Amino acid sequence: MTHYICKGGCGGVLEEMGICETDGCANQWQMMEECNCGDGMHGKKEEAPILVVKDSNGTVLKDGDDVVLIKDLPLRGSSTVYKRGTKVMNIKLTDNADEVDCRLDGAAIVLRTEFLKKV
Template sequence: MSDFIVKDSNGNQLNDGDSVTLIKSLKVKGGGTTLKQGTLVKKIRLTDNHEEVDCKVDGMSIVLRTEFLKKR
């Protein structure tokens, strides 16, 4: 991975294993479900793209954009 800093919607630095909260309800493509605003997402994993993180929510492995996340 490159030496770049991943930041949430408020400009706080995100690291592997951090917990974040969704700031907006999001529809999951192909999942037929919606993640509600305020959902807690634990143990995020950084990707090669500084605008995205991998995580598991309700047993689904998904990629979330950092612009919709707030660090806890």
């Protein structure tokens, strides 16, 4: 359904053509713009937040980086312990800034970045 939106930053939406009356809005007293979106997003794309992933030293990590473990890490649910100093090749970032995916000894595991150091 057609509606009218203010693009001055106030987020105003009207069902009929009109002007923005919001104090402090950059477009106050200007005509709202016609919009026909059906999802309430008014044509805006939801922007994915930029995820910055850092190792234990605060060095930014990215896909494909190699890291070493700075701590002995027991693998949950098994007797395996990955030793401090173990090199992990080709990490993959995840949606979580505290974790990276990687493969160690052929097993897919998730490592916490606080235990990693970029090499």
